[in-house]
Amino acid sequence: MTEDGRAPVEDADVCVVGAGPAGALTAYTLASRGYRVVVLEAGERFDRGDDERRMEESLRPAHDAGELWNMETGDGRDAYTSSGERYYPLNAARVKGVGGSTLHWQGMVMRLHEKDFEMETRHGVGRDWPISYDDLQPYYVCAEKEMGVAGGDDNPYAPPRSQPFPLPAFEPSYSDSLFSDACDEVGLEMHSVPNARNPEPYDGRGVCVGYGTCQPVCPSGAKYTADVHVAKAEDEGARVIDRAQVERLETDGEGDAVESAVYTTPSGTYRQDADAFVVACGGVETPRLLLLSRSRDHPDGLANSSGAVGRYFTEHLFVGAGGTVDQPTRQNHIGFITSESHALYDGEDPTPLGTKLEFLNYAGPSPAIEAMNADEWGDALLEDLRGSYGNHVSMGGLVEQVPTEKNWVTLDKTTTDNLGNPVPDVRWSVADREAEAIRAANTVQNDVLGAMDADVGWTVGPEDTGPAYHHMCTTRMGHHDDESVVDHRTKAHDLENLYISSSSVFVTAGAMNPTLSIAALALKTADHIDDDI
Amino acid sequence: MELTRRDALVALGVAGTATGGAYAVSRLEDDDTAEAVVERLSHVAEAVYPSEVDVTHDFLETYVVGRVEERDGYLEGVTDALDSLDSYTRNLRHEGFGDAPPDARDSLLRYMGVDEAEPAPDGTEAERVRYYVVNELQYALYTTPVGGKLVGIENPVGYPGGLNSYRREP
Numbered sequence: 001m002t003e004d005g006r007a008p009v010e011d012a013d014v015c016v017v018g019a020g021p022a023g024a025l026t027a028y029t030l031a032s033r034g035y036r037v038v039v040l041e042a043g044e045r046f047d048r049g050d051d052e053r054r055m056e057e058s059l060r061p062a063h064d065a066g067e068l069w070n071m072e073t074g075d076g077r078d079a080y081t082s083s084g085e086r087y088y089p090l091n092a093a094r095v096k097g098v099g100g101s102t103l104h105w106q107g108m109v110m111r112l113h114e115k116d117f118e119m120e121t122r123h124g125v126g127r128d129w130p131i132s133y134d135d136l137q138p139y140y141v142c143a144e145k146e147m148g149v150a151g152g153d154d155n156p157y158a159p160p161r162s163q164p165f166p167l168p169a170f171e172p173s174y175s176d177s178l179f180s181d182a183c184d185e186v187g188l189e190m191h192s193v194p195n196a197r198n199p200e201p202y203d204g205r206g207v208c209v210g211y212g213t214c215q216p217v218c219p220s221g222a223k224y225t226a227d228v229h230v231a232k233a234e235d236e237g238a239r240v241i242d243r244a245q246v247e248r249l250e251t252d253g254e255g256d257a258v259e260s261a262v263y264t265t266p267s268g269t270y271r272q273d274a275d276a277f278v279v280a281c282g283g284v285e286t287p288r289l290l291l292l293s294r295s296r297d298h299p300d301g302l303a304n305s306s307g308a309v310g311r312y313f314t315e316h317l318f319v320g321a322g323g324t325v326d327q328p329t330r331q332n333h334i335g336f337i338t339s340e341s342h343a344l345y346d347g348e349d350p351t352p353l354g355t356k357l358e359f360l361n362y363a364g365p366s367p368a369i370e371a372m373n374a375d376e377w378g379d380a381l382l383e384d385l386r387g388s389y390g391n392h393v394s395m396g397g398l399v400e401q402v403p404t405e406k407n408w409v410t411l412d413k414t415t416t417d418n419l420g421n422p423v424p425d426v427r428w429s430v431a432d433r434e435a436e437a438i439r440a441a442n443t444v445q446n447d448v449l450g451a452m453d454a455d456v457g458w459t460v461g462p463e464d465t466g467p468a469y470h471h472m473c474t475t476r477m478g479h480h481d482d483e484s485v486v487d488h489r490t491k492a493h494d495l496e497n498l499y500i501s502s503s504s505v506f507v508t509a510g511a512m513n514p515t516l517s518i519a520a521l522a523l524k525t526a527d528h529i530d531d532d533i
Numbered sequence: 534m535e536l537t538r539r540d541a542l543v544a545l546g547v548a549g550t551a552t553g554g555a556y557a558v559s560r561l562e563d564d565d566t567a568e569a570v571v572e573r574l575s576h577v578a579e580a581v582y583p584s585e586v587d588v589t590h591d592f593l594e595t596y597v598v599g600r601v602e603e604r605d606g607y608l609e610g611v612t613d614a615l616d617s618l619d620s621y622t623r624n625l626r627h628e629g630f631g632d633a634p635p636d637a638r639d640s641l642l643r644y645m646g647v648d649e650a651e652p653a654p655d656g657t658e659a660e661r662v663r664y665y666v667v668n669e670l671q672y673a674l675y676t677t678p679v680g681g682k683l684v685g686i687e688n689p690v691g692y693p694g695g696l697n698s699y700r701r702e703p
Contacts, residue, residue: 052546053604059691060672062652062664173699199696209693219546220693333688333699361699367684368675368691372668375648377581378639385675385684 006241006265008272009038013533015261015274016040017246017289020100021515022501022522023280024229025146029526031236035533038272039233040244040263042077042285043096044070046103048227051219058216061373068216069095069103075418077245080284084407084427093469094282098242099227101282101469102515104216107196107223107336109149109516111140114159115346116354116510123352126403126508130479130488133159136520143519144194147224148202151194157342169338170199170208174330175393176339179359182451183341188444190339190359196224196515197336203228212362214335241265247421248293249277249498255297257496264419275533278525280501283313283471287409287504288424290475290485303492303500308485309475310410312403313428314509316468319355319438321445322363322394323456329393332366337396344444345511353437354400354511357444364392393454395445399437399465400511401430403473428467435462470514475504489528490521497532501525535587536679541595543692544673545603567608571597573615576631577666580638582674583683596673607665610654614665617658621645642667 014030016023019041031037046069057063066072071091078096082088095103114133119125141163144151152169153161169192172180176190183190197208197218208222218225230240244263250271252259260271279286287310293302301309337358344355367385374381401407412425442461449456460466478484481493486505492498501522503514571593578588600607615630622630622641633641642648645659652664672691674680681689688694 055546055691056672059676060652060664060668062654062668170696171700174702175699208696210688210695210699211693212688212690328685328703330686330699330701330703332686332690333694334696335690338699366690367681367686368672368689371671371675372652377642377648377667377671379583381581382583382585382683390685 004265004267006244006267006270008270009036009239012036012038012272012274014038014276014278014529015272016278016280017261018100018280018282018285019098019226019230019240019242020280020282021102021226021229022518023100023278024226024233025143025519025522026278026280026501026526027238028229028233028236029523030529031233031238033530037233037238038274039230039238039240040246040261040272041098041240041242042245043098043242045098045240045242048221051217054217055211055213055219058213059369059372065216066091069097071095076416077418079415079417079423081412081415081423081425082428083412083425085429088426088428088467090284090424090426093467093471094284098230098240099225102224102226105515106215106513108513109144109147109194109196110356110512111159112510112512112517113157113342113345113354116508116512119352119508123348125352127476127478127483129507130477136517136524137162139520139523140516142523143516146229147196147516147519148198148205149194149196149516150199152192155191155342156189157345165194167199167202169193170195170336171338173334173338173361175361175363176359178325178329178393178452179339179448182448185451186444186447188341188357188448189343190341193337193340194516195336198222208334210334212332212335212366245419246289247419249289249302250293251295251297251302251495255295258302258498276497276499276529278499278501278529280522282502283474283504284409284424284426286500286502287474288411291411292421298494303475303485303494303498305494306482306484308483311405311408312473312476313407313409313426313471314401314403314473314506315428316398316470316509316511317401317430317434317438317465318396318460318468319399319441319445319465320394320396320460321442321449321456322360322392322458323449323454324364324391325393325452325454326391328390329363331361331363331390331392334361337361344441350440351433351437353402353434355437355441356398356511357441358396360394360396363394365389393449393452395448397441397445398468398511398513399434399441400509401434403476403508404431409474430462430465438462438465468513470503470509472503472506472509472514475500475502476507477505478507490525491528491532499525499529534585534679534683535589536592536674537589538591538595540677540679541592541599541673543677544596545599566612567597567601570608570611570615573631574666574670576638577618577642578670579635580642581667581670585683586674586679600669610661611665611669614658614661618645618662618666621658
């Protein structure tokens, strides 16, 4: 073993690349079944005892968001380019480290709806998944239990459930009660939100205490983060090596199976051999690693005989509107939402694309942040704060994107990272049909705000929509090896022992935050690996 | 409205914890530099806090003790920033910031450009005063219920105020 403990594990059964939610759950499941598992993580293992400091720095204007979880290493580790029609802010959208992007996520955990698996058959949109909602439902149950999902049975639009949520839903906010009257008036049904945070103690983690900084950091630990399952995997005997950048996967002499992961750490470059490999690096680094792993046997990149690796990069589009009303709305007490609406999700007018609406509890300025950015202080500042806080309302939402070849992740061979490897180039755009769905969502949002007699101050529509930081579909699942990268068991068509555990295997995106589906697929992947090896 | 030692512990994020208990018994008798920081911060607080806030020595002492124990470089940073503020004041008025009349301190900070300075721990003198002095004080006030209630929010961001306030009617 090397001085810093980052040498390979001997006789590993499974090598997992990436310690985000997908890698963590896959590793934990397999380790708990007795397999010798090693996890290679490019980022560091953060000291969660520093979360109070992170919270403060997230509120104080001197500190960039990228500093918080060290996504500005300064050495080019996370360099990327964005050459599509719309700029894609990749490093704001991810965290590299033990826990992955759940370290800074919001923690919303909805299941996809049944239609999401059948968009081609039902609506001629995209491709059908090779699995159905029914196939994934048992894994959703397990994923909710593992993550500790707080939810209610009051959503009439939700897909069928075989088990109740493991935790009760958070009670609706006072702000929700104002929206409720308005939604009644416009005929829009509200309901609770599945949250991956604790309304009561669960799995050794404490209850939410209302810091209000869920995104980017929850100092109480009430919000689920995937380092929970990394620790559980280690308890089951898995070995986790941080600051281990996997540069490529190498195949055996026949090119039929992955033999080793070549990774570089601060102490040197190593080869990790294993019987099976799981790439769990998210929707951008997963295709990048496969493309970086091209060889004589796989000249277009590993697992890429279909040409689909990196193609169909798909996001969720933010849609929102907000303003002020003539009464107190009590915003910014908490940093998460307690009510949403799936009422538009399964409709077809004007498009069949999914739309999810949210009622925000953090509309308008937060006095502490405003005070530290103000040009005033003393009584003048207090007067300004009293004038600006207290009567804002906002709605947010997500609109589904349709996978298209036009949006893709490829290698930018003109730019290299700290190890000399080409960086990912993210090409992203918004299609006309998606703009139409955004406009339709804006109309409903403005109807609700109108019913509240709100003075609408801003709308995020098709022109200024942005990504929700959900990277999907870049190594999609499918029955056929000429149009998809992995099969219905998330094993690469082209290789005997390569699995992908990631939102990159989604076939279509729906409009639900993806992490619960990532977790469910990770548990499913682990089952298949267990069967295979 | 009075800011007490308890409020300082809240601002430090340690109220009710074992560490908070340690801060609660900490004193600065043996640390002249830190005690001087408390005194000098109180002069700035008189300028940048609303007139209805009464800043107690206990509040500032506890906050400074917590910061010194928690953050490497804090004592040096705040001392340097306060020295810069004093030096700037002496050039203008031949007296230190704390010796200037209370009603002149607001103007002195503005002359120095602290009001419009971007806070930066490694920035210009005005930027460091903004970061280590003014924004430290604003953070200590407005992330606590005392500061929040001045504005109408009893559980401001950064304060672990529980799961009742967000549901409460105005």
